[in-house]
Amino acid sequence: MNITIQLKLWLLGSLSLLCACSTSEPPQSNEKETALLQGLEKRAADNLNSETWNLERFQEDKKMYAQYKEVFSVYPLNCSPFPVAEYEYAVASMPFSIQDSTKTLKGICVGEFATVDSEEPQYGLTIVVVAQNETYSEDVFVQSRNYPYLTAQGIFASQKHHFDWVYAKSPDGFSFCFVNMKLFDLRFGETIVLFPEAEGAFSYQQIRQNPHQYKSLDAFKAVIVDTIQTLLLTK
Incomplete structure (x- = not known):
């Protein structure tokens, strides 16, 4: 066969293959x-x-x-x-304080139960305020009415600082928390650490540790203390 004809046939075949690929069905959604x-x-x-x-x-x-x-x-x-609409859903919050020789950590964990009969909640948010030489009070309201979305809000307040926060978690895995209008995308860490500063300002860290990675809340708190101590040394 003439080489020119062979080349034309090869080009036509390649073109047909490209057209077939370009018109193929997109992959099905998960x-x-x-x-x-x-x-x-x-x-x-x-x-x-x-x-x-x-x-x-x-x-x-x-x-x-x-x-x-x-x-x-x-x-x-x-x-x-x-x-x-009718639903069955149970939510939870766990306030905690940690005191050592140099600082007080004031915190809250927010979570949900896998079923209404579950004994232990799965926590999806932890907020910790590093309260050096300050006494903080906290209030939290975890609401089940937005089922199957987990929603909560609360405050941390001292004489010098006031933190408002609002939290929402979607069943598709996306969750966020606003703290004084700072948005935290919790896909990149479910524990927020707040460092109050002068003139009502604050700095922060977002870390990936969360309570359900540990056997007990005390074990989780010990890791948080060590992590915050390291953060303070680098500030």
């Missing part, structure tokens, strides 16, 4: 991610459907929010009762 998104979409639709609302719970919330209006008023975001 089935698990698709199912999760569909579940979240259904939950959003259920919350819009008054026929699925738990009206008894809604009425109880109205009474509670009215009775404890002043208590809820301390949080960064206004708290109001709202109707949601």
Whole structure:
């Protein structure tokens, strides 16, 4: 066969292969991610459907929010009762303090239970304030009404400093926390360490340690103390 004809046939074959590749179907979406998104979409639709609302719970919330209006008023975001579809979901918070010879660490862990019958929560956020020569109080409100999203908010307050924080965690793995309008993407570390500074300012570190990596909360706190001590030496 003439070499020119052979070259033309090869080029035509290559061109056909390229066209076939360019028109091939895109890879299918991950089935698990698709199912999760569909579940979240259904939950959003259920919350819009008054026929699925738990009206008894809604009425109880109205009474509670009215009775404890002043208590809820301390949080960064206004708290109001709202109707949601039926759900089973349990949430938790764990405040803690650590005192050593040079500083006090004031902290809070926020989490959720895998099921309402679970004994131990899975913590998704830890905030620690390095309170040197200051006494901090804290308030926290973890809300289950946004199921299946974990939501919480709270404050750390001393005479010199005030930290407002708001937290949200999505079932798809994305979670974030605002602290005094500083956004932390918690995919890159679920423990936030705050270092108060003069004139109401603060610096911070974000570390990947979290309580469920350790056998006990005490073991986790020991690691946090060592980590913060190292951070202070480098500041």
